[in-house]
Amino acid sequence: MDSRVVQDSQVDLKTDIFEKCQRFTAAKEAMAAGIYPYFRVLESAQEPEVIVNGKRMIMIGSNNYLGLTNHPRVKESAIEAIRRYGTGCAGSRFLSGTLDIHVALEEKLARFMRKETALVFSTGFQTNLGVIPSLIGKDDVVLIDKMDHASIIDGCRLSFGEVKKYKHNDIKDLERLLQQYSDKAKLIVVDGVFSMEGDIVDLPNVVRIAKKYDARVMVDDAHGIGVLGKTGRGTAEHFDLEDEVDLIMGTYSKSLASIGGFISGSDDVIHYIKHFARSFIFSASPPPASISAVSTAIDIIEQEPERLDRLWRNTRKMFNGFKSLGFDTGQSETPIIPIIVGEDMKAFTMARMLHNRGIFANVAVNPAVPNGKALIRTSYMATHTDEQLDKVLMEFKEVGKILGII
Numbered sequence: 553m554d555s556r557v558v559q560d561s562q563v564d565l566k567t568d569i570f571e572k573c574q575r576f577t578a579a580k581e582a583m584a585a586g587i588y589p590y591f592r593v594l595e596s597a598q599e600p601e602v603i604v605n606g607k608r609m610i611m612i613g614s615n616n617y618l619g620l621t622n623h624p625r626v627k628e629s630a631i632e633a634i635r636r637y638g639t640g641c642a643g644s645r646f647l648s649g650t651l652d653i654h655v656a657l658e659e660k661l662a663r664f665m666r667k668e669t670a671l672v673f674s675t676g677f678q679t680n681l682g683v684i685p686s687l688i689g690k691d692d693v694v695l696i697d698k699m700d701h702a703s704i705i706d707g708c709r710l711s712f713g714e715v716k717k718y719k720h721n722d723i724k725d726l727e728r729l730l731q732q733y734s735d736k737a738k739l740i741v742v743d744g745v746f747s748m749e750g751d752i753v754d755l756p757n758v759v760r761i762a763k764k765y766d767a768r769v770m771v772d773d774a775h776g777i778g779v780l781g782k783t784g785r786g787t788a789e790h791f792d793l794e795d796e797v798d799l800i801m802g803t804y805s806k807s808l809a810s811i812g813g814f815i816s817g818s819d820d821v822i823h824y825i826k827h828f829a830r831s832f833i834f835s836a837s838p839p840p841a842s843i844s845a846v847s848t849a850i851d852i853i854e855q856e857p858e859r860l861d862r863l864w865r866n867t868r869k870m871f872n873g874f875k876s877l878g879f880d881t882g883q884s885e886t887p888i889i890p891i892i893v894g895e896d897m898k899a900f901t902m903a904r905m906l907h908n909r910g911i912f913a914n915v916a917v918n919p920a921v922p923n924g925k926a927l928i929r930t931s932y933m934a935t936h937t938d939e940q941l942d943k944v945l946m947e948f949k950e951v952g953k954i955l956g957i958i
Contacts, residue, residue, distance in 0.1 A: 587900040589907075589915040597622040600936045602912060609907070610940050612930045613914040617887055618778050618859045619935030620809035620849045630810075633844035641837040645672075649837030657847050658814070664850055665785060665802070666794050667816035671826055672843070674835045676774055676803030676813035680707040682829030683770070683801065683815050684741065688713035692737045695729055695767070697721065697753070699746050704772060708741075720746075723757040730765035738767035744776035744787030748916045748929060750881075750888030752780070755787055759796045770799035778807020779886060784853050784860050807853070810845040812838045863887060863934040866941060870932055873945040878958040882927070890916070890927040891948070893957060899926035902955055909947045 582588040596603040598621045602611045620626055633653065643649035654672060661670035673679040684707030688694045692713040696704055699720045708715040716733070718725040730738065740762055742753045755771070762769045773786040781789030786802070788794040799817040804810040815825060826832065853859070867887045874881050880892040893899040896917045903915045906928070914929040921927055932941075952958040 582900060587897075587904045589900055589903040592907075592912070600933055600940055604907075604912065607910070609910045609912045610944055611912045612932065612936075612944055613912050614933065615775065615806040615931060616809070616933055617807045617863055617931070618784075618809075618849075618853065619933045620807065620852060620859075623809065623849075623852060625852060626809050626845050626848050629848035630841035630845040633840035637840035639841070640839050643837065644833060644835060645837040646833045651837075651840060651843070653840060653843045653847070654837060657843050660847055660850055661802075661814050662816055664854075665800050665816040666789075667800065668819045669822040670814050670816040671822050671832065672838060673813045673815070673829075673832055674838045675811060676801075676805060677703040677706075678831040678835060679801050679803070679813035679815055680704050680741075680772065681710060682707075682831035683799070683825055684708055684739075685711040685830070686825050686828035687711075687739060687821075692739070693733045695726065695733075695738060695740045697742050697746075699749065700741065700743050701747055701772060701774070704741050704743070721751065721754050723754060723761060726758070727761050727765075730761060730767060734765055738762075738765065739770060740767050741770045741772065744771045744773035745779065745886050745888065747775050747888065748921050748927070749890055750884030750886045750931075752776075752787060752790070752885050755791045755793055755797070759793055763796075768798045769796075770801065771797050772801045774801070774803040774806055774813075775886070775888065777802045778853060778860075779863065783857065804842065804846045804849075807849070808846045809849040810842040812842050812846065859934040863932065866932045866934065866936050869938070869941055870930070870945070873941070874948070877945065877949050877952065879948070879952060887932045889930045889932070891930060891957075892925060892927050894924060894926060896926045898955060898957075899928060902928055902951055902957070905951045905954070906947060909951070911944055911947050 592604055594602050594604060598614050598616045600611055601608055637651060641649035658670045658672055680703040688711035690712040693716060694708050694713055695716050695718060696708060697720055698717045716729045718729055740758060742758060745752055759769055771787055776786035778784045780787050788797045788800060799815060801815050804812040870889055882890050882892050884890055893902055899915050899917060903913060906913050916929050917926045
């Protein structure tokens, strides 16, 4: 008998760290039932149509809002960066991993976000994991929206300060907490666009109340950059509050066509973060291809404003289509359009039925959304065609009627 089997059989389950793994059966049960919706394997680029298991599907589950991840200029830029710099940097930014293109992108991002300085991280998640703990010490307070992204929550967990959540987009609840901690140094961290519900933060009132109680404001604009604002610069531009928001964080994995993240703000604050954010100091720097792709994506956003116009045309078409069919789209105001289903199993079933009909959409259940609010998360690109979107609406109509949702 294999010695490992004997060894495993002698482990006391009460003290075995792996016992919880054996008890976790929910995913395997969903797989056995044929309704497991996660880790589907794509065999093509992130386009409005993708290949899954050799089958062509309409993609409405991607965050490729401006359709840039397969843009010829973006790809050629990444390829050229590999030719010049290789595939990696073999070190952290702090030591040997800073290339001239890292610095150039930071300068471009600062200009694009209309801030003094920017700092690039290897992922968006790492950005929040580094920025928040570097700023929030043991005598400080960080206030976050209950529906903020997991990376914000985890960044708060790594800080030594006090973490307080307020009700989703509820300014009165935020003010209650600010009053309670009026004698503390405070940072409010909010999503610009909430990634599951698709609604927009009430930024004017967040800024107003922050000023009243001497708090600073950081906006995670992962889903706002390239989507909101007259020129696609995000939530702060959307509300004409760029000078009023202290820090704007963004990611490359949505509209900027790559992987990575950044924080932008004043010189002094970014300089401090650069020297105290552990996920920046102790992580390998972003690879050349990623950095060059982002730089070119920013150029395209500025040079082709019609992409933003097409994104919003498609978004309005789908909003009106889903509403006319009788679907509940919650509070969404963006290209993220949730279809509220309610029960988890019904959401899993709906996603599988859509998949079988050639529609790739995502499922969100608790803890990503509140209990009883399971949803099908749909999101749209500037490059979707009317024919593709009409097909999506037709399939949703048929599946929604079969399941009694509409």
